[in-house]
Amino acid sequence: xxxxxxxxxxxxxxxxxxxxxxxxxxxxxxxxxxxxxxxxxxxxxxxxxxxxxxxxxxxxxxxxxxxxxxxxxxxxxxxxxxxxxxxxxxxxxxxxxxxxxxxxxxxxxxxxxxxxxxxxxxxxxxxxxxxxxxxxxxxxxxxxxxxxxxxxxxxxxxxxxxxxxxxxxxxxxxxxxxxxxxxxxxxxxxxxxxxxxxxxxxxxxxxxxxxxxxxxxxxxxxxxxxxxxxxxxxxxxxxxxxxxxxxxxxxxxxxxxxxxxxxxxxxxxxxxxxxxxxxxxxxxxxxxxxxxxxxxxxxxxxxxxxxxxxxxxxxxxxxxxxxxxxxxxxxxxxxxxxxxxxxxxxxxxxxxxxxxxxxxxxxxxxxxxxxxxxxxxxxxxxxxxxxxxxxxxxxx
Ligand code: OGA
Ligand code: ZN
Ligand code: ZN
Numbered sequence: 001x002x003x004x005x006x007x008x009x010x011x012x013x014x015x016x017x018x019x020x021x022x023x024x025x026x027x028x029x030x031x032x033x034x035x036x037x038x039x040x041x042x043x044x045x046x047x048x049x050x051x052x053x054x055x056x057x058x059x060x061x062x063x064x065x066x067x068x069x070x071x072x073x074x075x076x077x078x079x080x081x082x083x084x085x086x087x088x089x090x091x092x093x094x095x096x097x098x099x100x101x102x103x104x105x106x107x108x109x110x111x112x113x114x115x116x117x118x119x120x121x122x123x124x125x126x127x128x129x130x131x132x133x134x135x136x137x138x139x140x141x142x143x144x145x146x147x148x149x150x151x152x153x154x155x156x157x158x159x160x161x162x163x164x165x166x167x168x169x170x171x172x173x174x175x176x177x178x179x180x181x182x183x184x185x186x187x188x189x190x191x192x193x194x195x196x197x198x199x200x201x202x203x204x205x206x207x208x209x210x211x212x213x214x215x216x217x218x219x220x221x222x223x224x225x226x227x228x229x230x231x232x233x234x235x236x237x238x239x240x241x242x243x244x245x246x247x248x249x250x251x252x253x254x255x256x257x258x259x260x261x262x263x264x265x266x267x268x269x270x271x272x273x274x275x276x277x278x279x280x281x282x283x284x285x286x287x288x289x290x291x292x293x294x295x296x297x298x299x300x301x302x303x304x305x306x307x308x309x310x311x312x313x314x315x316x317x318x319x320x321x322x323x324x325x326x327x328x329x330x331x332x333x334x335x336x337x338x339x340x341x342x343x344x345x346x347x348x349x350x351x352x353x354x355x356x357x358x359x360x361x362x363x364x365x366x367x368x369x370x371x372x373x374x375x376x377x378x379x380x381x382x383x384x385x386x387x388x389x390x391x392x393x394x395x396x
Contacts, residue, residue, distance in 0.1 A: 011106050013056050014066045017396055018108025023090045034084055036092065036110065044114040052079050052096060054113070055103040075099075127357070128163045129253040135341045140167035144350070147185060154185055155391040158384060161231065165354035166248060166341070172235060172350045179235035179375045182350060187383035190229045192222065193283050200234070200374035202367060207280050209308045213241075213367065218249055218334050218359040219306035221378070224278035224285040228304060230381030232355040236345035240370020247361045248341045248353060249334045251303030255292050257339075258329060259300075268326035270294050272319050276304070277311035286311060291330060302356045305330065334359060345374070356381065 011018055022042075028035045033047040053072045055061075060070035075098050083095040092105040112123075140160035146153035147169060161167050172178055180197050183189050189196050194208070203211045210216060222228050234246075259266040273288040293302040305327075313323060333339065345351060353360065355378065365372055 011108065013106060013109050014061075015393060017393070018106050018112055020090060020107045021111060022107070024086050024092060024107055024110065027084050027086055027092060029081060029084055032078075034081070036086075038111075044110065044116055044119070046110070046114075048079055048081065049077070050115075051092075051094060051103065051105070052101075054105070055101070056105070056109075057101075057103060059101075060103075125162065127165060127252055129256060130164065130166075130250050130341070131253055131339050132337060132341060135164075135166070135250075139341070140164050142167060142169050144169050144172040144182070144348075148182070151391055152395060155388065155395060158186065158388050158391070161352055161354070162384060162388065165250060165252070165357040167352050168343070169350040169352065170348065172348050174237045174347050176237065176375065179233050179350065179377055182235070183231075183233050183377050183379050186231070186379050186387045188379070190378040190380050192225075192229070192378065193280065193285075197375055197377045200376055201372065213365050215364040216360075216362050217307050218247065218331070218361040219308070220251070220304055220359055221306070221355050222278070222285075222309075223274075223276040223289075223304040223306050224287050224309050226287055227380070228302070228356050229378030230354060230356055231352055231379045231384055232360070232376060233350060233352050233378070234345070234360075234374050234376045235350040236347055236374050238347055238371045238373045239345055241365040241367050241372035242369050243363045244365030244372050245342060245344045245363045246351065247363070248343070248351075249339050249359045251292075251305075251334075251357050251359050252300050254330060254333050254339060255300045255303060257333060258326075262329055264322070265326040265329045266292070268319070268322040269330060272315050272323040272326070273313075274304070274323070274327065275311035275313050276306065276309050278309050288314070291327060303359065304356070305359060307331075354381070 023039045024036045025039050026037045028037070033045050036044050036046065038044070049072060052075055055070065060068060062069050080097050081094045082097045085093055087093050087104070090107045092110060094103045095101070096103070140157075142153070142157040142160075147157045157167060157169070169182065172182065177197060180189065200210055202213045206212050220228055221232055255266070255269075258269065269292045270290050272290060274291050275288050276286065278285040289304055291303065291305050292300055293304070295301045313320070315323060343351070
């Protein structure tokens with residue numbers, strides 16, 4: 001995308017606006033990178049290959065799709081500036097020693113994409129972990145009318161869903177399929193073999209423990225899929241049954257607790273694969289994965305557990321005791337009240353949580369006194385994060 005600049009404090013690259021929070025004051029060219037000094041005294045380094053790769057000019061980025069057409073393997077590995085300076089508009093301007101190509105970089109863009117350790121850490125999203133006490137002090141709660149009609153209210157809700165991994169929307173219209181309308185405020189629904197929307201009611205021909213009156217132990221939904229659904233929506237239309245209360249646990253909090261207190265169990269839970277099976281007449285899903293996934297920075301990014309969807313574990317014999325020790329540890333901790341959020345869903349409540357982080361369960365219920373009907377659906381994490389970014393652009 002061509003760079004659009006004016007004399008104001010912001011400018012655009014791609015679809016995003018970059019504010020000038022601080023200004024570059026000098027540029028110092030070294031062998032394979034340059035150093036920018038900022039007016040707040042900080043320094044950032046940018047490698048020449050990285051800078052050339054990120055040229056925003058019309059030859060390098062097509063204005064049609066705002067996607068890169070330039071390929072870094074088409075210039076020498078040793079490419080260097082023949083000239084680099086800070087322009088009067090506070091842009092970094094480079095002329096390259098190959099093909100005399102000219103590149104301009106906005107101050108705000110450079111700052112936003114600076115890759116020093118401190119800058120990367122500052123941009124990293126950090127989940128707000130909770131236990132019983134913390135979630136009872138503050139439970140993200142939002143109003144149906146607000147999130148449906150107001151973009152800022154929607155964004156505020158989505159930030160909390162992202163950070164806490166849990167929220168309750170109150171006063172939701174109890175007509176059928178309303179859950180779909182709410183989920184579509186975010187984006188596409190993740191369809192599964194249980195449908196686009198699933199009805200959680202006790203059925204005679206149940207194909208899931210969810211569709212009985214039985215207690216459901218703490219679980220994530222669809223651990224049997226390579227990609228577990230991100231957000232889960234459970235909208236209560238009717239709950240006049242006895243029992244059926246919801247219990248939720250922040251799986252990241254349990255993972256953190258195990259990491260700090262039982263490091264051997266943490267290693268087992270992050271390196272040894274559990275087996276998950278979902279068998280039905282017309283489908284047979286299976287997936288093997290550790291119960292806790294960490295990214296390449298070692299941060300916990302996913303929890304995957306459901307007792308009623310497990311298959312026989314198939315790992316090396318000398319690791320079998322270790323995986324059972326880890327799995328039992330996780331479940332026994334998750335059963336402790338100090339980690340549990342307890343809530344009875346009432347008609348008009350919509351519970352939304354990160355299914356790849358928060359375990360959910362419900363007590364057994366009896367239908368003698370009345371009916372119980374929830375409707376649910378899923379939206380993937382990517383959709384949530386994309387919606388947040390687009391709302392941020394629109395509301396900026
Ligand atoms: C589910 C589920 C909870 C409930 O459908 O996956 O966990 O309260 N339901 O019925
Ligand atoms: Zn270019
Ligand atoms: Zn469930």
